Amino acid sequence: xxxxxxxxxxxxxxxxLFQRDLSFDTASVPWSAVLDEGDxxxxxxxxxxxxxxxxxxxxxxxSRICGTAVSxxxxxxxxxxxxxxxxxxxEKQGIPCAILKGTSLACLYPHPELRVLGDIxxxxxxxxxxxxxxVLYQQGFIKTHASEKHICLERQGVSVxxxxxxxxxPESEKGLFARQFMADALQHTETMHMGKYAFPALSGMYQIIxxxxxxxxxxxxxxxxxxQLCDWAVAVHAQRQQIGxxxxxxxxxxxxxxxxxxxxxxxxxYLALPPFPWCADVDEYLADALMADMLEGGNFQSNGxxxxxxxxxxxxxxxxxxxxxxxxRNYFQYVRRRIKFYHPWAKSVLWVVPFSxxxxxxxxxxxxxxxxxxxxxxxxxxxxxxxxxxxRELHLxx
Numbered sequence: 001x002x003x004x005x006x007x008x009x010x011x012x013x014x015x016x017l018f019q020r021d022l023s024f025d026t027a028s029v030p031w032s033a034v035l036d037e038g039d040x041x042x043x044x045x046x047x048x049x050x051x052x053x054x055x056x057x058x059x060x061x062x063s064r065i066c067g068t069a070v071s072x073x074x075x076x077x078x079x080x081x082x083x084x085x086x087x088x089x090x091e092k093q094g095i096p097c098a099i100l101k102g103t104s105l106a107c108l109y110p111h112p113e114l115r116v117l118g119d120i121x122x123x124x125x126x127x128x129x130x131x132x133x134x135v136l137y138q139q140g141f142i143k144t145h146a147s148e149k150h151i152c153l154e155r156q157g158v159s160v161x162x163x164x165x166x167x168x169x170p171e172s173e174k175g176l177f178a179r180q181f182m183a184d185a186l187q188h189t190e191t192m193h194m195g196k197y198a199f200p201a202l203s204g205m206y207q208i209i210x211x212x213x214x215x216x217x218x219x220x221x222x223x224x225x226x227x228q229l230c231d232w233a234v235a236v237h238a239q240r241q242q243i244g245x246x247x248x249x250x251x252x253x254x255x256x257x258x259x260x261x262x263x264x265x266x267x268x269x270y271l272a273l274p275p276f277p278w279c280a281d282v283d284e285y286l287a288d289a290l291m292a293d294m295l296e297g298g299n300f301q302s303n304g305x306x307x308x309x310x311x312x313x314x315x316x317x318x319x320x321x322x323x324x325x326x327x328x329r330n331y332f333q334y335v336r337r338r339i340k341f342y343h344p345w346a347k348s349v350l351w352v353v354p355f356s357x358x359x360x361x362x363x364x365x366x367x368x369x370x371x372x373x374x375x376x377x378x379x380x381x382x383x384x385x386x387x388x389x390x391x392r393e394l395h396l397x398x
Contacts, residue, residue, distance in 0.1 A: 001288075002270075005033040006295055010270050013043060013226065015050045016110060017233055020272035026054050031061050035068075041226040045072035045114040073113040076106070080197050082158050083120050086136065087199055090122075095132050097200065098123045098189045100163060100210060101231070104201035107194040108234040116227065119159035121150075123202070125186060129164040136160065166202075167213035174255030175397040181254065182209060204239070205247055211235055212256045215263070216396050223297030233267040236260075237274070248278055255397035262394060266291050286393050293390060330388075332356060 002010060008029050014020035038044035048069035051057065083103065090097055098104075100123050106115035124132050133143070133151055141153040141160065150163040169179040190203040202210055211232060218224050236243070251257040265282040267273035270291060335356045339346050346355070 002291075002295055003037075005030055005037050008034045009037050009041070009043070009047075009226075012047045012050045013230060014270070014272035016046050017230060018237075018272040018274065022050065022054065026056055031057070035061075035064060039068075042116050043226050043230060044068045045116055046109070046111070046230070048114060049111055069114055072116050076113045076115070076117050079103075079117045079120065079158065080194065083199065084197055085139075086120065086122070086160065089135050089139065090132060093131070093135055095124065095128050095135070096186050097128075097132065098186055099192075099199050099201050100166065101214060103194050103197075103199060104192055104207070105211070105231045105235055107192050108238050109230075112194050115230075119161055121161045121163060123163045123166060123186060126164045129162050133162055136162075166210045167217055169213065170397050172255065172397045174253065178209065178213070178254035178256065178397065181250070182206065182213075185210070204242060205250055207235065208239060208243075208247075208260075209251070209254060209256065212251075212260055212263075216256070216259060216394075219293075219391070223293065225294050225297060229263070229267060229271065229294060232263050233271050233273045236264055236267070236276075240274075240276070243276070243278075255395065258395045262287050262290055266294075283393075286390075289390055290394075293387065335359065 008024060011020065011022060011024065012034075015022050035044055035047075038047060044065070045068045048065050051062075051065050080103065083099070087097070100121035102117055102119070102121055103112075106112045106117060109115045122132070129151065133153065136153050136155075137143075139155070141155040144152045144154050144159070146152065148168045149165045150161045153160045153162060165179075166182045166185055169175040169182075185202055185206045188203050188206045189200045191198050192201045193199075201207065215224050215228055215232065218228070248257060251260050261279050261282050264273070264276055265279045265284075265287045268275050268279065269284075269287060332352060335352055336349075338359075339351055339355055343351070343355070
């Protein structure tokens with residue numbers, strides 16, 4: 001169950017997003033703890049409009065929340081200016097693209113400028129992502145790292161993820177279906193607006209599946225928090241009239257229906273999202289368990305250190321009800337996937353053993369050098385086992 005400060009935080013978010021009445025005594029609220037939790041979840045700025053309506057708040061408290069809101073608004077404006085600069089360059093070169101996450105979700109909030117933005121995510125085709133990167137290189141961006149699904153560029157503290165795919169879908173039957181469906185996502189875009197800015201974003205179920213795929217990728221690793229929950233709440237609410245039997249069947253074919261139902265039910269229960277009839281059969285225990293996981297982890301694991309390490313011990317997409325799953329097996333699968341992408345020359349399965357030793361050894365050395373924070377391996381293993389039990393019940397891509 002949420003703590004008292006988490007309950008107050010959720011009430012304020014529910015008021016901001018869906019106008020739920022605020023019915024608590026402000027004098028009895030542990031405001032410092034509420035805002036601290038809001039900071040860990042990266043949602044404090046969203047509380048500003050609601051808190052401005054409350055009586056008898058101290059000057060120090062109002063100064064803190066106002067400062068957070070101003071900072072979020074300023075950061076949003078700076079990022080939007082960079083995003084528009086990039087989009088103008090890409091349009092000039094005739095490179096089709098769409099904004100993922102970020103501003104494509106922020107514009108759905110009652111006060112878009114208060115949704116904290118991290119980086120800029122842009123979707124391209126596999127054929128044009130290299131050309132798009134070259135355009136940004138000419139503007140002073142440099143490559144920082146790459147993964148299977150995107151190339152990360154940076155300039156003056158602004159990070160841009162150049163996506164060649166929406167997500168790295170698993171090799172299961174439903175995962176392959178989802179990958180194939182999303183392959184032509186750039187053929188289904190719409191122009192969205194945030195203040196004076198306009199930009200292309202995915203439309204309809206392409207936006208919905210993109211968001212679900214993003215959340216499930218983070219669920220097994222860094223974790224998802226209240227910011228991602230709020231994003232889903234406003235996104236699914238905006239698509240309310242478009243989600244019918246055909247769309248639910250599509251989610252089932254993609255292996256994402258159970259996840260969509262559970263995450264939507266959480267939004268109904270904790271954020272006052274107006275209910276959807278297709279979520280009525282969700283197991284309340286499962287919804288509460290996933291909510292507890294989000295509250296425990298914070299925004300991308302800001303509340304703890306075990307989760308990133310524990311993520312390599314969890315196989316999110318092969319968690320059937322059998323007994324073959326184990327953290328050792330999952331770790332070896334993680335190593336195989338990492339070798340395949342980062343070390344394609346190591347084709348023999350014999351490379352799995354040395355790399356399985358090398359990765360934790362490197363992690364340990366970096367931790368001893370102070371480049372990584374210390375954590376408990378025992379707690380990370382316990383967390384991984386607990387999380388895999390939860391993932392089994394979500395049936396991701398199964």
